[in-house]
Structure formats: structure tokens, C-alpha cells
Amino acid sequence: MTTAEKSLRPPLHPLLVLVIAMFLPGVGQVINNTPTRGLMMLFFMLMLGVVTFNLAAPGVSIVGKFAGGLFIYALSVMDAYYWAKYRWEKFRRSV
Template identity: 65%
Template sequence: MDRLEATRTRRPVHPYLVLVAAVLLPGAGQVINGMPTRALVMIFFMLSLGFVTVQLAAPGRSFVGQHAGGIFVYAIAVMDAYFMARYRWEMFRTRFAG
């Protein structure tokens, strides 16, 4: 690949920016990575499992205990967004370095 082709290739978003977006707003990391369908699926499962655990949790449980299913999927979504962004960042860096 020559330098002209490298300048035409769009640089991926920095993984730390994707991580911050994913932590602040569920699904935002996947949208920034260009995977909006994946973001919708993650949000659907967050809401679904959050609702199920609220219904099944014993009375008197903490907020985290009542919404454990949704929080679990949220954590998976944050990791997924960051790892995908990191992979794209490293592929871009190794392809066009030097």
C-alpha cells in the first residue's frame, strides 16, 4: 500500500473514546464502531434481562441485585465495543505504520 491509499483510508476512532461512550450511554460504543444493529440487540437484551431479574429477585434486594441481568449484559456490551475498537485501531496502525 502506498501513502496515497493510506490517506484515503479512514482512520478508526480511538478505542478510549469508544470506551467512554460505551460506559456513558449503552450501545453508543457499537454505534461509533459502525454496528448499530449490534447496539440494538445489546440494548434489547439489557432491558429484557433487567426486567426478568427484577421480576425474579427476592424482595429487599439491592438495586444491583434486582437488575443483575441487565447490568451483566451492559458490562459485556462495554467490553465488546472496546475490544472491537481496539482491534480495528491495531489493524490500522500495523497496516499503515511506516
């Protein structure tokens, strides 16, 4: 497949990227051709999850214990969708 043929291939639909990002953290960024960003998101999810788990009081719910990781997870899902939508619109306008 030549470079011209690759550039004409449309990116994945943003809603599909959103669903993938929701179930597989960090993979949405990989699909958007930014694997380093996906790895960083996954790293920070794990690190902030561990930090908030260790700093949370004993009576805090499980959501509260992993609040830092869940916050980064939510940011990564929104980020994956945003960039997928950007790539989708850019491709749509260029064709």
C-alpha cells in the first residue's frame, strides 16, 4: 500500500474510538496514532490510583480510594474522543 493510499483511508469513527477508550484505557490514544500519549495516560492512571488509595482515609468508598486514577481515566477517554473527532473532521474536509 502506497503512502497516497494510506492517506486516503479514513480514520476510525470517533464514537468507535470512544467505546474502545472506555473499555481499554490508553488504547484510544494508540488508535489516534499517539501511543506515547496513551502510555503516559495509563502510567498516570496507575500512579494516581495508587497515591489516592494510600492517602485515602479508612472509611472512604472504593471510588474515593481510586479517585486520582479515575480522574485521569476520564480525561483520557475525553482526550481520545476529542482527537478522534478532530482527525475525522480534518479528513472529511480534505476529501
